[in-house]
Amino acid sequence: MQFTETLNDGLKRGYQITITAAELDAKVNEKLTEARGDIEMKGFRKGKVPMALLKKQYGPRVMGEAMQETVDGAMNEHFEKSGDRPALQPDVKMDENWKEGDDVVVNMSYEALPVVPDADLSGVKLEKLVVKAGEEEVTEALANLAKTAQNFEKRRKGSKAKDGDQIVIDFLGKVDDVAFDGGAAEDYPLVLGSNSFIPGFEDQLLGAKEGDELDVKVTFPAEYGAENLAGKDAVFACTVKAVNAPADAQIDDELAKKFGAEDLEGLKKNIAERLEAEYAGASRAIMKRGLLDQLDGVVSFELPPSLVDAEAKQIAHQLWHEENPDVQGHDHPTIETTDEHMKLAERRVRLGLLLAELGQKQEIQVTDAELTQAVMTQARQYPGQERQFFEFVQQNPQMRQQLQAPIFEDKVVDWVFEQSTVTEKEVTKEELEKAVEALDEE
Structure with missing residues (x-):
């Protein structure tokens, strides 16, 4: 095998790798000999298939593997000897006119990483x-924590539910007047404006009072997860059991315990x-x-x-x-x-x-x-x-x-x-x- 330098300009490098036909043939024979013991072919005992027949049957595939391994080995050996480290993957091109029996000529080019001089860090x-x-910063952060640990306090009886309020409801959902799985709950705490329910559901509960009974009519989104409900009209019979107003948690030892202190x-x-x-x-x-x-x-x-x-x-x-x-x-x-x-x-x-x-x-x-x-x-x-x-x-x-x-x-x-x-x-x-x-x- 020959390794000839074709370019050395700054960090640019170019080399021509020539693998003789004899070297490649020897590599193919070596790989076939290694595999021979495991190969079975009609008319021959396992491991006794003639080399000429193996070459005819498996030669082309083994030839490609041998060529790749030889080129990869040559490149690795070059980088070990030269100390070059390619900046990016080397560009490797094989002679397109190659045919079996010819020497293999491969052109490799790359940009080498530069030698970085020693850096004097004493003046940094x-x-x-x-x-x-x-x-002040701690107090502000405490106030924010209190908001995240928000509590709700019961509004005066007869108060209408507002955006941000929590209402406690029982509900039963039906499609075509038939109840469906997952469409019912009791004492469910729902914060209006949280958008945690189907679009349009929470809006219809604005203004509701404790004790109200009302039907909430919605349409499930077309992309809804349950196929049997996607795009369907539904009616939820709701009973409002409480209307609660948001209230920040008290900044005290109890709040601290909620956050692991x-x-x-x-x-x-x-x-x-x-x-x-x-x-x-x-x-x-x-x-x-x-x-x-x-x-x-x-x-x-x-x-x-x-x-x-x-x-x-x-x-x-x-x-x-x-x-x-x-x-x-x-x-x-x-x-x-x-x-x-x-x-x-x-x-x-x-x-x-x-x-x-x-x-x-x-x-x-x-x-x-x-x-x-x-x-x-x-x-x-x-x-x-x-x-x-x-x-x-x-x-x-x-x-x-x-x-x-x-x-x-x-x-x-x-x-x-x-x-x-x-x-x-x-x-x-x-x-x-x-x-x-x-x-x-x-």
């Missing part, structure tokens, strides 16, 4: 914004810790941007054009969809990249390669536990389909890489933080929010 200086959760002071402490964790997350995002801005000028090296072009297209596509939120799919005009897209792409690719190099040198790894946690977080976006999502990730290396990449980057960034000079600065919540808004504007 960062500012960490620190926000303490004050009494021993008492109100414990709940306040938990809220303060949660708020400060949120502030710390925002502060980290600001500090990370400051770090990336400084790293962007630490080293300079040639970038693979294919990576930059792919990143620029992705940026342009993402920004276009942000500007056109009504377009959900990809049925839209071709999106052209601009100089601004290319400039941002160059920054992202340069920083991505630098962080990858730093992580590799420090032997930073994403653990199985960290990846599993990321998969679980992502799976929550598909309620009822978590198992299928887990299986999809297990069978899809590209998806696993997409989940690992941000975890790896954050671990590298944390390591760089440790090597940098970090100064803490205490600020207000409003000052932190302005700093976060400034990030979005850049």
Whole structure:
């Protein structure tokens, strides 16, 4: 086998791989010999089929496998010896005029990842914004919790039900004057305006009073889950047993216990810790941007054009969809990249390669536990389909890489933080929010 360099221009590489007909024939014979013992053919005992007959019967298929394995082996050997790492999947083309008995000539081209020079991190200086959760913020959060733990208090007898009120009802639903499964309940608490019932049901209960008996007439949606009810007219005979007004829960020890705290002071402490964790997350995002801005000028090296072009297209596509939120799919005009897209792409690719190099040198790894946690977080976006999502990730290396990449980057960034000079600065919540808004504007 011959391996001849045909291109070496910057990061662009080209090679011609020649596999002689004799080498390929030997590989085919080797594979057929390995399989021979398990092959049965009419007129011959198992394992005793003549090689010439095996070649005639299985040769073409084995030839393709032998060719693929030989080319893959040659490529892997090349990358091990040269130390090259392709930026994207190498482009491999075989001579279209090849016929059995000829040497196999394959042309391989790719862009190599650049050698990233050592980065001097000694001059990196960062500012960490620190926000303490004050009494005002904790009180506001407590009030919001009280709203989520909303109670209902009975209205004065004769009061008409309003939007947001809770009415307690007995009901019996019928279609064509026949009751149906799941269409009846007693003492059912329904909040008007919650849209938890069939469209139009709750509206007809507005103005109802305790003791009222009324028929609610609705039409099941055409796409309703139960086929026997979809699109059908129904009548629900309702009896209103109570009309209750919404009331915020009392901010006391009982409220605290509802949210897993021993008492109100414990709940306040938990809220303060949660708020400060949120502030710390925002502060980290600001500090990370400051770090990336400084790293962007630490080293300079040639970038693979294919990576930059792919990143620029992705940026342009993402920004276009942000500007056109009504377009959900990809049925839209071709999106052209601009100089601004290319400039941002160059920054992202340069920083991505630098962080990858730093992580590799420090032997930073994403653990199985960290990846599993990321998969679980992502799976929550598909309620009822978590198992299928887990299986999809297990069978899809590209998806696993997409989940690992941000975890790896954050671990590298944390390591760089440790090597940098970090100064803490205490600020207000409003000052932190302005700093976060400034990030979005850049």
